[in-house]
Every structure is written in structure tokens, then in C-alpha cells.
Amino acid sequence: NFEEPADAIEYRQAAFGLIAYNFGDMGAMLKGKKPFDAAVFSTRADNVAALSKIPHEGFIAGSDKGDTEALAKIWQDKADFDSKMTAFQDNAAALAVAAKSSDQNNIKQAFANTGKSCKGCHDVYKKD
Ligand code: ASC
Incomplete structure (x- = not known):
């Protein structure tokens, strides 16, 4: 324990920083800021799916x-926070699956869903 x-x-x-780097690089590929590389994209999606399970443990009381x-x-509405974190993990897992397909629409939708999970939590639980 901490x-x-x-x-x-x-x-x-530390986990959020790694998530942002990996997710940001996926975004750069989908927005055409760099060439789409399916293998790299899939590795990044796997990374985010694994990393998404890390931060929750760090939200200890105090x-x-x-x-x-x-x-x-976060600690006043802990059940809601927890469910948002779980939704993020589920979306990230779905993105990792989508990344192994060659369906760009599917990938873009799964990426958007994951981004909404990030933003949905930040809007409520993170300082501007
Ligand atoms: C990112 C990042 C976030 C999310 C969010 C998605 O790349 O650092 O916090 O995406 O902006 O809407």
C-alpha cells in the first residue's frame, strides 16, 4: 500500500501521463497528422487498455x-467516479479489439468513445 x-x-x-502519450499518438494518426500504422496503433491501444486499469488504485482517501x-x-461521489473509471476501462478494451480490425470507422468510433470517457471524467472530477 501507499x-x-x-x-x-x-x-x-504516472499512469495518466503514459495514457495521454499513447492515446495522443493514436489521435495524431486518426487525424492524419502522421501516417496511420496499424501495428503501432494496435500496440498503443493495448497499452491504453492495460494502463487504464492502473490509476484507480491511486485514488486513496486523503x-x-x-x-x-x-x-x-471524487471522494464525495465515489460510486459515480468508480463507474466512470470502469466505463473508461471498458471503452479502452473495446478500442484495443477494434484496433485489430481493419475497419477504420469501427476504430474511429471506439477511439471517440474512449476519448469521451476521458473527457467525461475530467469535466466533473479534474481541476481546469
Ligand atoms: C487526450 C488527453 C485527454 C483526452 C481528452 C479526450 O489526448 O490528454 O485528456 O484525450 O482530451 O477528449
Whole structure:
């Protein structure tokens, strides 16, 4: 277990940083900012699916205080937060499956669903 709230904050932020890098690169490919490489895209989707399971453990009680953008509302509405985190994990898993198909519409839809999960949680539970 984490010894200090700061350790939990660092843990979840490390995962979010890796998620943002991998998800951002997928977005760059889908938006045509770089060539679409199916193998790289699929690896990134696998990474996000695995990483999506990491941050939740870091949202321990008391870790709204410190170097974090997490709002105290997370712990006031913990059941809703938890269900949003689960929805994100489910969307990320579906994106990893879609990435193994060659159906670009399917991939784009799964990517959009995952992005909505990111934003939907940030809008409510993350400082601007
Ligand atoms: C990203 C990123 C987010 C999400 C969000 C999706 O690449 O860093 O927080 O996508 O903007 O709407």
C-alpha cells in the first residue's frame, strides 16, 4: 500500500501521463497528422487498455490534498467516479479489439468513445 497520499498521487499521475502519450499518438494518426500504422496503433491501444486499469488504485482517501488536479468531489461521489473509471476501462478494451480490425470507422468510433470517457471524467472530477 501507499505510505503517503503523495505516493498515490505520483502513481496515478504516472499512469495518466503514459495514457495521454499513447492515446495522443493514436489521435495524431486518426487525424492524419502522421501516417496511420496499424501495428503501432494496435500496440498503443493495448497499452491504453492495460494502463487504464492502473490509476484507480491511486485514488486513496486523503489524496485530494497535494500536488494534484483531482477534485474532492471524487471522494464525495465515489460510486459515480468508480463507474466512470470502469466505463473508461471498458471503452479502452473495446478500442484495443477494434484496433485489430481493419475497419477504420469501427476504430474511429471506439477511439471517440474512449476519448469521451476521458473527457467525461475530467469535466466533473479534474481541476481546469
Ligand atoms: C487526450 C488527453 C485527454 C483526452 C481528452 C479526450 O489526448 O490528454 O485528456 O484525450 O482530451 O477528449
